[in-house]
Amino acid sequence: MSSTNQGAAVRAAGLAGRVNLQQYVVYFGFLAIFLFFAIMLKDSGFLTVRNLSNIVLQTAPATIMAIGLVFVMSAGEIDLSIGSTVAVAALAAAVTMQSYGMVPGIAAGLGCGLLIGLVNGVLVAYVRLPSFLVTLATLGLFAGVSRSLTDLRSIPVTNETFTGFFGSGALFGIPSLIWWTAIAVAIGHILYRETRFGAHVLAVGDNARAASVSGISVPKMRLAVLMISGALAGLAGLLYAGRLQAAKYTLGETDLMTVIAAVIVGGTLLNGGKGSIIGALVGSLMMGMLNNGLILMGLSVSDQMIVRGLIILAAVAVSLREKSR
Amino acid sequence: MNATAEAMTGRPVLALKDIRKTFGGVVAIENFSLEVHPGEIVALVGDNGAGKSTLIKIISGVHPPTSGSIAIEGEPVAMSSATMARAHGIEVVYQDLALADQQTVYMNMFLGREPTKAFGLLDRRRMIDETEKLVKELDVRIPSAHATIRDLSGGQRQGVAIARATHWASKLILLDEPTAALGVAETAKVEEIVAALKTRNIGVLIISHSLDQVFKLSDRICVLRRGKQIGVRETKKTDKNEIIAMITGLQQS
Numbered sequence: 073m074s075s076t077n078q079g080a081a082v083r084a085a086g087l088a089g090r091v092n093l094q095q096y097v098v099y100f101g102f103l104a105i106f107l108f109f110a111i112m113l114k115d116s117g118f119l120t121v122r123n124l125s126n127i128v129l130q131t132a133p134a135t136i137m138a139i140g141l142v143f144v145m146s147a148g149e150i151d152l153s154i155g156s157t158v159a160v161a162a163l164a165a166a167v168t169m170q171s172y173g174m175v176p177g178i179a180a181g182l183g184c185g186l187l188i189g190l191v192n193g194v195l196v197a198y199v200r201l202p203s204f205l206v207t208l209a210t211l212g213l214f215a216g217v218s219r220s221l222t223d224l225r226s227i228p229v230t231n232e233t234f235t236g237f238f239g240s241g242a243l244f245g246i247p248s249l250i251w252w253t254a255i256a257v258a259i260g261h262i263l264y265r266e267t268r269f270g271a272h273v274l275a276v277g278d279n280a281r282a283a284s285v286s287g288i289s290v291p292k293m294r295l296a297v298l299m300i301s302g303a304l305a306g307l308a309g310l311l312y313a314g315r316l317q318a319a320k321y322t323l324g325e326t327d328l329m330t331v332i333a334a335v336i337v338g339g340t341l342l343n344g345g346k347g348s349i350i351g352a353l354v355g356s357l358m359m360g361m362l363n364n365g366l367i368l369m370g371l372s373v374s375d376q377m378i379v380r381g382l383i384i385l386a387a388v389a390v391s392l393r394e395k396s397r
Numbered sequence: 398m399n400a401t402a403e404a405m406t407g408r409p410v411l412a413l414k415d416i417r418k419t420f421g422g423v424v425a426i427e428n429f430s431l432e433v434h435p436g437e438i439v440a441l442v443g444d445n446g447a448g449k450s451t452l453i454k455i456i457s458g459v460h461p462p463t464s465g466s467i468a469i470e471g472e473p474v475a476m477s478s479a480t481m482a483r484a485h486g487i488e489v490v491y492q493d494l495a496l497a498d499q500q501t502v503y504m505n506m507f508l509g510r511e512p513t514k515a516f517g518l519l520d521r522r523r524m525i526d527e528t529e530k531l532v533k534e535l536d537v538r539i540p541s542a543h544a545t546i547r548d549l550s551g552g553q554r555q556g557v558a559i560a561r562a563t564h565w566a567s568k569l570i571l572l573d574e575p576t577a578a579l580g581v582a583e584t585a586k587v588e589e590i591v592a593a594l595k596t597r598n599i600g601v602l603i604i605s606h607s608l609d610q611v612f613k614l615s616d617r618i619c620v621l622r623r624g625k626q627i628g629v630r631e632t633k634k635t636d637k638n639e640i641i642a643m644i645t646g647l648q649q650s
Binding site for chain 1: 479480483489491493494495496497498499500504508509510511513517518519
C-alpha cells in the first residue's frame, strides 16, 4: 500500500545515510585524527617513520585480539575475558619456556587461550549463560590466577628465537609483529567474509532462530567464536612476551577497552549480524595513533583514559543509532 | 481444472496416515490423514488452537508424531529434525520467515547451504546468479540479489522466503500464514507467487485464516477442529458456508 511503501522509502533513505556513516566512520575518523596530530604535532616527531611504525608495532596485540572479538560480536556475544587471557597466556608461555623450551612454551600460551575460550564457550553455548556475565567472571578469575601464580613478579623471557619470532625480529626487512598482524588480518578477513563459517557466524548473530532452522548448529558457532577469541588473545600474549622479553600479570590489562572500541568503531555491531575485520584493523590503528598522539601532546595517563572513554561513547552511540532504526 | 485430476492420479508427495500427537497427556492431533499431490495446493484451516501449527511441526520434522505414518512419494519416513525433513525435499516458510535481516537476499537464499568453490571459499557468483534467476521466474520484485533483507518491504521479504523454499523444495512446501502481516497489494502479489508454484510440480500445504485466500488458491481444503480432522473438501465442490460450519462445529449431520 502506498503508505507502507512511503514508509519503506523514507526508512530506506534515512538508512542509507546512517549505514554509510557507520560503515565508513572509522576511515574518516582515522584520517581526521591522523591529520589532526600531523598538524598539531609536526614538531614533536609524530610524523617520523620511526614513530608511525612504532604505532603499528604497539597495536599488534590489540589488533589480533580485535579480530577475535569481531567474530564473537558478530555472533551476538561478547568476550571480556581477553583482558586477562593475554597475561595468563604470556605467563604460561614464559614459565613453560624456562624449563621445556620454545615450542612447548608457545603451545602452553596458545593452549591457555584456547582453554579459556573453551570454558567460556561451553558456559555460553551449552549452559546458556549470558556471555557478558560469563566472560566478566572469567576476566576477574584469570586476572586473579595470573596474580597469585606469579606473586605479582614478572617472568623473564630469554629465548632469543622466541623473542625474535614474536617480538623484535624481522623477515625481508619487515618486523615480525607486522607479519603477525598482516597474517592474522588476512586469514581472519577471508574466514569472516569468504567462508561458510563466517557466513554462519553472522547468521547466528543476526537471527539465531533462522540460523537454527536453516540447519546451522548455533551452539557450535558460539563455542567456536569464543575459542577463536581465546586463542587469538593467547597469541596476543605471546606477542607481548616476545616484544617485552618478559611476562607479567599486567599485560593486556588496559587493552580490553581499546579492543572493544576498535571493533565497534570499525563497524561491527554490538548485537551481532554485521562486522568487519579490516574495519577492526583500522579501528585498532586509530586507537593506537590516538594513544601515541595524546602522549606526544603531553596528556597524562588519566586524561588519555578520559579521551579514550569519550571515543568509545561516540562509537557506541553511532552503532546503536544504526541498530535501532 | 484438469491439472488437479491429473495430479490426483499420481503418487502423493506427502501421505499422512492416522497421525496422532500427544504432549504429556494432552492430545494435540488425532486420526489425521491427508495426501498432498504434486502440483496441488491444499489449504489447512481451523480456529486458533485447532492444531494447525502442531501439524506443520510434525510434517517439518520438528515434533515426530506419537503414532501414525508419514510417507514421502510412497516411501515411509521417520523424521526427527527439520534438517531431515529438508533432506527429504520438504521446505517450510515460517510465519516469522526465518530470514537474517542484516544479510543479503542471496545469502538468505542459501542460508546454511552455501555453495563453495576451491579452498572452501563461498561461491558468491553462483548464489547471486541462482537467486536472480529464481527471483525473476517467481516474479518477486526486489531491488537486487545484493539487497539487505531489512531494506525490503514485508511482501518482498515474504517473496524471498517463498523463493528460498521453492529453490530447495523438491517435494513439498509448507506455508504458515504467508500473508498474515501483509497489506492488500502485497497479499495479492504473494498469492500470485503461491499460485505459480503449481506449475513447478511440487505439493503445497498452506495454512491461512483468510477463507477468501483459501478459496482463491487451493485445490482442496482440510478442516481441523480441536486436533480432530473434520473433513477434506474439494474447493470447487464446497462453499464458504460449509467450511465455516466445519471450522466452528455448527455443521448439521
